[in-house]
Amino acid sequence: MTTPPRVTLVHERFTEFAGSEAVVEQLAREWPAAPVLAPIGLPGVMPPDIEPRVTTTALSRLLRGRTYAHLLPVLPAAVRRLPVPPSDVVVASHHAFANQVVHATDAPVVSYVHSPARWAWDPAMRAGEIGGRVGGAGLAAFSALYRPADVRAAARVHTLLGNSTAVVARIRDWWQQPATVVHPPVDTESYTPDPDVPREEFFLLAGRLVAYKRPDLAVRAAEAAGVPLVVAGEGRARSELEALAGPHTRFVGRVDDAELRRLFRSCTALLMPGVEDFGIVPVEAQACGTPVVAVDAGGTQDTVVPGVTGELVPPVDARDEVATWAAALRDFDPARYDATAIRRHAESFSRAAFRDRMREVVAEVLAG
Structure with a gap:
């Protein structure tokens, strides 16, 4: 032995x-x-x-x-x-x-x-x-x-x-x-697809509301695109975000794991506008069969496969980023993505x- x-x-x-x-x-x-x-x-x-x-x-x-x-x-x-x-x-x-x-x-x-x-x-x-x-x-x-x-x-x-x-x-x-x-x-055992949870028409931003994660960009882009955004999480940037938000953005605060899974399973796509070293949250969303729209930088370059598990938005100058992200949200078609393929990709993590x-x-x- x-x-x-x-x-x-x-x-x-x-x-x-x-x-x-x-x-x-x-x-x-x-x-x-x-x-x-x-x-x-x-x-x-x-x-x-x-x-x-x-x-x-x-x-x-x-x-x-x-x-x-x-x-x-x-x-x-x-x-x-x-x-x-x-x-x-x-x-x-x-x-x-x-x-x-x-x-x-x-x-x-x-x-x-x-x-x-x-x-x-x-x-x-x-x-x-x-x-x-x-x-x-x-x-x-x-x-x-x-x-x-x-x-x-x-x-x-x-x-x-x-x-x-x-x-x-x-x-x-x-x-x-x-x-x-x-x-x-990544906990792919708890984060799984659930066919009994219907898809709804909203994008999701989930995590700590701090500056480097760029929640401001998600809110500005959703308002500019006229698409619904649900913001799940707390942090020192929340009051600033609430001031930016218009009729298309809804804040639900910090949620427990069960509610986070429900949001992953029901949203159109998860948004990841900030640069992460790796980023666990987008993989958890994909484990639920949900596509991700993320910045083309940092860890999401490893975890998001464009056209298969979501889309990567190229970094641009600050003056153009809201328009670039708003266009990505308006053009996003969830019918292009297969939940089974997204889940299979997540299992590799x-x-x-x-x-x-x-x-x-x-x-x-x-x-x-």
Whole structure:
């Protein structure tokens, strides 16, 4: 009988359960004996069967609710000091600091990169996410100090994986390192077509209402095109969006998973006007047999097949984007798309597919 490898999992923070935590969950299920280490975290974020395996540091006591921005300067050192046990391989879930675990272990590190820290490398992202001149200047200064350490750690990682083609390109451009695409897991078991749910005539925007996701573009385009739009989600941009909205836009707030599935199954198409590193939501919609209209940039270039599972709208100058998107909505014909083909495409992003690929990667590393 083959002895299972000693795998240790490293994540940066357990302050909420979102896409990267879903990745860690599947890694933890693939290697059920693996300890899960992170510098900071809150109790109860991970599923109950995985939570006992999670170890965080004393920095967790300094969290302000789910807020951790004040801890950014000390998180790289905290990862470098994580108590990594003897391991055959360490699998890191990286947003900004997890690659620093190369300083805490002699084992080969496989880094699953959700993205290199865009706030450190992309000034436009920094400007959009940090409020106030002082906060922006502080993050810019920290970014300049951190980038060399970020590059050095990436160079010591044994195997770099990116969650999309766009992220692999960033790894190449910012870290000067090669990487391989491994798409993240999507819950295609819960998100399924339902022939008993009738299709209705409305486009759907679903997710956090924050500037970089471009909900403003979806609202402006729907109003210009004169087509119904349902906005599901909450966020700091909601009041601005409500001011932009006219008679064609309806806000339903944050919805639970069951209602989100119903919206996916009943809408004409999901809209994705913002650039995402990968983007779980459009794959969930496709798993329900629903086409997606998305910007032709970022993760949707991997997940949306034009003419088969939806359409990609080319990026254009700001002065033309509302007209371009309005035309795409007016011209959209749902009869062109086959729900069975859309669903089949989504299944290639399943949890099982992700775990199979990660198991193969780790086996390749251990084989030398």
